[in-house]
Amino acid sequence: MIVNLEDLRDHARRRLPRAIFDFVDGGAEDEHTLRANRLAFEKYTFRARALVDVSACDQSTTLLGKPLSTPVILGPAGLAGLLAPRGEVLAARAAEKKGTLFTLSTMSVCPIEEVAAAVPGSSLWFQLYVWKDRGITRSLIERAKAAGYHALCLTVDVPAMGRRERDLRNGFTVPPRVTISNLLDTLLHLGWVFRMLTVPRPTFGNFVGTGKVEKEDAISVATFTNKQFDPSVTWADLEWVRSLWPGPLLLKGISCAEDARLALQHGVQGLIVSNHGGRQLDHLPAAIDLLPEIAEAVEGRAELILDGGIRRGSDVVKAIALGARACMIGRPFLYGLAAREQAGVELMLDLLRAEIDRTLALIGCPRLTDLGPGSLRSEARPQAPEKSMRLMSANNAA
Numbered sequence: 001m002i003v004n005l006e007d008l009r010d011h012a013r014r015r016l017p018r019a020i021f022d023f024v025d026g027g028a029e030d031e032h033t034l035r036a037n038r039l040a041f042e043k044y045t046f047r048a049r050a051l052v053d054v055s056a057c058d059q060s061t062t063l064l065g066k067p068l069s070t071p072v073i074l075g076p077a078g079l080a081g082l083l084a085p086r087g088e089v090l091a092a093r094a095a096e097k098k099g100t101l102f103t104l105s106t107m108s109v110c111p112i113e114e115v116a117a118a119v120p121g122s123s124l125w126f127q128l129y130v131w132k133d134r135g136i137t138r139s140l141i142e143r144a145k146a147a148g149y150h151a152l153c154l155t156v157d158v159p160a161m162g163r164r165e166r167d168l169r170n171g172f173t174v175p176p177r178v179t180i181s182n183l184l185d186t187l188l189h190l191g192w193v194f195r196m197l198t199v200p201r202p203t204f205g206n207f208v209g210t211g212k213v214e215k216e217d218a219i220s221v222a223t224f225t226n227k228q229f230d231p232s233v234t235w236a237d238l239e240w241v242r243s244l245w246p247g248p249l250l251l252k253g254i255s256c257a258e259d260a261r262l263a264l265q266h267g268v269q270g271l272i273v274s275n276h277g278g279r280q281l282d283h284l285p286a287a288i289d290l291l292p293e294i295a296e297a298v299e300g301r302a303e304l305i306l307d308g309g310i311r312r313g314s315d316v317v318k319a320i321a322l323g324a325r326a327c328m329i330g331r332p333f334l335y336g337l338a339a340r341e342q343a344g345v346e347l348m349l350d351l352l353r354a355e356i357d358r359t360l361a362l363i364g365c366p367r368l369t370d371l372g373p374g375s376l377r378s379e380a381r382p383q384a385p386e387k388s389m390r391l392m393s394a395n396n397a398a
Contacts, residue, residue, distance in 0.1 A: 002339070002347065002351075003351075004312070004351060005311045005312070005332050005335065005348060005351060005352070006311070008332070008335045008336055008339050008344065008347070008348055008351075009025070009331075009332075009335045011335070011338075011339035011340075011344075012024075012083075012334070012335040012336075012337075012338035012339045012344075013025075015189065015191065015192060015338055015339060016083065016189060016192055016338050017176070017182065017185050017186055017188075017189045017192060018170060018182070018185050019167070019170035019171065019172045019176065019182060019185075020082055020083070020172075020176065020192070020338075021338075022166040022167065022170055022172070023079075023082075023164075023166075023167055023170075023172050024083070024331060024334045024335070024338070025166075025331065026164050026165075026166035026167065026279075027164065027277065027278035027279050027282070028162040028163060028164055028165075028278060028279055028280055028281060028282040029162075029163055029164075029165060029282040030282055031278060031282065032278075032282050032283050033275050033278035033281070033282050033283060033284045033285075033286070034277070034278030034279075035278075036278070036284075036285070036286040037275070037277070037278055037286050037287055037288070037308040037309030038309045038311065039286070040285075040286030040287075040288045040289050040309065041288055041309060041312075041314075041315050041318060043289075043378055043379045044288070044318045044322075044376045044377070044378050045376065045377045045378075045379075046314075046317075046359075046362075046363045046375065046376060046377070047363070047374065047375055047376060047377055048362060048363040048364055049363065049364030049365070050364060051364075052364035052365070052366065053366065054360065054361040054364060054365070054366045056366065057357045057360040057361050057365075057366050057367070058366065058367045058368065059071060059353065059356045059357060059360065059368045060368070061325060061326060061368055061369070063101070063270075063303060063305075063325055063326050064150070064151055064248045064250075064269060064270060064303060065248075066101065066123045066150065067099075068099060068100050068101065068326065069098065069099030069100060069353075070098070070099065070100055070349065070352070070353050070356065071316060071320060071324075071325070071326040071327060071356075071368060072100060072310070072316060072326065072327055072329060072349060072352050072353075072356075073095070073100050073101050073102075073103065073125075073305070073326055073327070073328050073329070074091055074092075074094075074095050074100070074101070074102045074103060074328075074329060074330075074333045074345075075103050075127075075272075075307055075328035075329055075330045075333075076103045076104065076105035076106075076125075076127030076153065076155070076252075076330070077105055077330045077331075077333070077334055078105045078106075078107030078108065079105075079107060079108070079109055079174065079202065079204075080105070080108060080109065080334060080337060081108065081109025081110055081199075081202050081205075082109065082176070082196075082202050083334055083337045083338040084195065084337050084338065084341045085195055085196060085198050085199040086109075086110055086114075086199060087109065087110070087337050087341075088102075088104060088105075088108045088109060088110040088114075088115050089110050089114060089115055089118040090337060090341050090342040090345065091333055091337060091342070091345050092104070092115050092118060092119045092122065092124065093118060093119055093342055094333075094336075094342050094343075094345035094346045094349065095119075095122075095345070095349075096119045096122040097346060098346060098349040098350070098353075100349065101122070101123045101124065101125060101150075102115075102119075102122075102124055102125070103124075103125040103126070103127050103153055103328070104124060104125070104126050104127065104149075105127050106126075106127055106128055106129055106140060106206055107204055107206075107225065108204070108205055108206060109202045109203065109204070109205050110205050111205040111206050111208070112126065112140070112143045112144055112147050112149075112206055113143065113147050114205070116147035116148055116149065117147075123150045124147075124148070124149045124150060125149060125150060125151045125152070125153050125250075126140075126144035126149040126151075126152055126153065127153040127154075127155055127252065128140060128141065128144075128152055128153065128154050128155065128241070129154075129155055129158065129228075129229065129230075130154070130230060130233045130237045130241065131228040131229070131230060132227070132228050132229075132230045133212065133228060134240075136207075136210065136212060136228070137241075138244060139210065140206060141241065141244045141245055142244070143206075145245065145246070145247075149247075150247060150248065151247055151248040151249070151250060151269075151270070152241070152245045152247065152248070152249050152250070153250045153251075153252050153272065154238065154241055154249065154250065154251055154252065155252045155253055155276075156233070156238075156251050156252065156253045156254070157252070157253025157254075157255070157274065157275070157276050157280060157281075158229060158253070158276065158280055159229070159230070159231040159233065160229065160231055161226070161229060161280070162276075162279055162280035162281060162282075164279060170182070173222075174202070174203070174204070174222040175201050175202050175203060175222070176202075203221045203222060204221050204222060204225050207221050207224065207225055208221060212224065235262060235266060238251075238266050238268075239266065242266065242267060242268075248269040248270065249267070249268050249269055249270075250268060250269065250270035250271065250272055250305070251263050251268050251270075251271055251272065252272035252274055252307065253272065253274050253275075253276060254271045254272065254273055254274070254294060255273065255274070255275055255284060255285070255290050255294075256290070256293070256294075257293050257294055257296070257297035258297075260294045260297045260298050260302075261297050261298075263302070264298065264301050264302055268302060269302060269303065270302055270303040270304070270305060271294065271298065271302050271303075271304055271305070272304075272305045272306075272307050272328060273287055273290050273291050273294050273304060273305065273306050273307065273308075273324070274287055274306075274307035274308055274328075275287050275290075275308055277307070277308055277330055277331065278308070286308070286309065287306055287307060287308030287309055288306065288308070288309060288315075288318065288319060288322065291304070291306055291319065291322045291323055291324060292322055292323065292373075294323075295322065295323030295324075303325045303326075304323055304324045304325055305324060305325060305326050305327065305328050306319040306322075306324040306326075306327045306328070307327070307328040307329075307330070310327050310329050310332065310352075311332065312352075312355055313351075313352045313353070313354065313355025313356035313357070313358065313359055314355060314356075314359045315327070316352065316355075316356050317356060317359045317360065317363075317368075317371065317375075318376060320368055320371045321371040321372055321373060321375040321376050322373065322376070323373075329352075332348050332352075333345050333348055333349075335348065336348035356368075363375065
């Protein structure tokens with residue numbers, strides 16, 4: 001029985017080979033940030049109000065001018081098509097059906113045009129990296145624009161690839177390969193194997209047919225893309241992207257107030273407060289702990305989205321209270337995709353929607369828009385040593 005997102009995760013773990021599940025589930029190095037993203041939500045508790053009419057709670061919102069039935073959107077997740085055949089298409093259809101939006105990753109299995117054609121008229125976002133080959137970057141922007149994507153989501157927190165040690169231990173590759181070390185595990189997951197045999201061998205679909213790769217087999221495409229991450233990208237490159245993209249532009253991976261203010265100076269419409277799900281740099285603060293600082297710096301001049309650690313509808317409510325307009329999720333929709341394909345993504349959204357409604361009712365807040373910092377309490381922080389010493393001296397003197 002699946003009654004929450006943890007159940008969905010367990011179901012996905014049973015259906016996937018270990019290397020594939022750990023690719024989704026794991027984080028960088030010691031996975032400190034991965035754990036912190038979850039644990040930090042526990043510091044915030046609710047201030048519940050009594051005797052409020054909550055017979056009709058409303059969690060609808062708008063994001064960049066588009067109405068959403070829920071403040072939960074599907075974030076960019078590379079290689080979602082490894083979890084289920086045409087995984088990105090299935091996720092986009094689930095988001096459309098449930099009244100929210102889907103963000104396609106540059107590193108998707110299904111290309112830009114295929115996903116757009118599967119959900120005509122739907123509100124789609126496209127996630128972008130600025131590659132070493134600026135011609136590829138320009139082409140991706142132009143393709144997203146031609147396909148009708150509403151917003152461009154520029155990821156800015158990956159100047160170099162993080163080190164995910166689970167992947168190294170499992171020998172994870174793109175495309176996946178059967179080896180002596182993983183043969184038994186693969187044989188124990190023949191359902192996944194047979195499902196994936198119904199489609200071409202997964203690769204980074206947005207780079208096939210571009211003329212940039214000498215051989216367009218899956219291994220050659222993966223090798224090419226891994227060399228395209230550019231550590232020299234600066235704010236000047238953001239200006240260049242802005243000049244090519246006429247629609248709303250968001251930055252994903254903002255984690256400090258200084259960068260939030262700079263982003264506003266460069267005319268972005270949204271900031272995605274994120275530590276990349278703990279998948280790149282370990283020992284960053286939890287995403288929810290970054291939100292108040294950035295909300296204060298932005299002062300409502302850009303829409304804020306929290307990305308990282310969402311596993312409950314109560315997490316979403318806390319994020320909205322701290323200044324987010326919506327929450328972006330990655331791993332949860334991938335768990336749903338692996339567990340039950342499109343139906344699993346829909347189930348995941350239904351579970352979160354029900355939990356959000358229930359939380360709003362129980363804290364006496366009938367509308368999402370009524371939430372604010374006053375809706376929460378936070379645990380007392382330890383006093384600084386100097387202040388503690390002053391208080392001790394004062395008490396002794398008394």
